[in-house]
Amino acid sequence: MKPVASAIVALAVVGAYAAVVHAQTPADRSIKYRQGVMSAQGWHLGVLASMAKGDRPYDRDTAVRSATFLDQLVAMPWDGYGPNTESGSVNTRAKAEIWKDWAKFEKYGKEVKAETAKLVSAAGTDLNALKGAVGATGKQCNGCHDDFRTK
Amino acid sequence: MKPVASAIVALAVVGAYAAVVHAQTPADRSIKYRQGVMSAQGWHLGVLASMAKGDRPYDRDTAVRSATFLDQLVAMPWDGYGPNTESGSVNTRAKAEIWKDWAKFEKYGKEVKAETAKLVSAAGTDLNALKGAVGATGKQCNGCHDDFRTK
Numbered sequence: 001m002k003p004v005a006s007a008i009v010a011l012a013v014v015g016a017y018a019a020v021v022h023a024q025t026p027a028d029r030s031i032k033y034r035q036g037v038m039s040a041q042g043w044h045l046g047v048l049a050s051m052a053k054g055d056r057p058y059d060r061d062t063a064v065r066s067a068t069f070l071d072q073l074v075a076m077p078w079d080g081y082g083p084n085t086e087s088g089s090v091n092t093r094a095k096a097e098i099w100k101d102w103a104k105f106e107k108y109g110k111e112v113k114a115e116t117a118k119l120v121s122a123a124g125t126d127l128n129a130l131k132g133a134v135g136a137t138g139k140q141c142n143g144c145h146d147d148f149r150t151k
Numbered sequence: 152m153k154p155v156a157s158a159i160v161a162l163a164v165v166g167a168y169a170a171v172v173h174a175q176t177p178a179d180r181s182i183k184y185r186q187g188v189m190s191a192q193g194w195h196l197g198v199l200a201s202m203a204k205g206d207r208p209y210d211r212d213t214a215v216r217s218a219t220f221l222d223q224l225v226a227m228p229w230d231g232y233g234p235n236t237e238s239g240s241v242n243t244r245a246k247a248e249i250w251k252d253w254a255k256f257e258k259y260g261k262e263v264k265a266e267t268a269k270l271v272s273a274a275g276t277d278l279n280a281l282k283g284a285v286g287a288t289g290k291q292c293n294g295c296h297d298d299f300r301t302k
Binding site: 035037039 | 180183184186187188189190191194220223226227230231
């Protein structure tokens, strides 16, 4: 296939994909997006917490990998909290306070990013460093969840 | 609070969080993890496809941001396809072929990472470059979905 024809076919393929995605409401898409990102964060924090608690052996490469993924993921949920995404036809535990006190929500976001940046470095140092940084990151996560997520 | 006491409290906090997560079966956790990551990929490919199709104006910063997130996300789903995660109590569209032909699945993974790396560069160039790279990435996504995901 010639390049141009190939590009047109490929775009049509993406278009078909996008059409399926757009069949959901914008609020539902946003809720699912942010939940997907948060769930992935939980996975990698879980890997690191397991090492910190001694449930699995400390492995530097695995720790750095999960810490790096977590650090990347904490930058991502924001797009999913746009206007009119407080509720949808899918369940959400996000509290309305997020949109009432966006500055505070955003402050938590900056703080957790600072913690995960330190976590990447600590994960590559040793188990003791990892323990401290996982604790600090987890505390930050929970602080935000306490204020902005229902139980 | 003294640093050590603070770290112990923080670890307890992470522990409580991990306990909730672990109430799910390993297979369900894996399925939810990979679905969350794939869903986030879809979001950012959607942002880029909208620009490529002219549904929203090309904006360099937004394009580079979504392409970067997508490039990071395509490295992440693998942990969710571990042994005995073919099915669970939550729905999954993953085909058993993934575990029967892991080498092919992994090859697709490397190929899509190569495409998203090009996409990051193209997203920062101009709309025409973005169009081509979005098409190539979307084609790569769909090739893998055709082989390894049920309709």
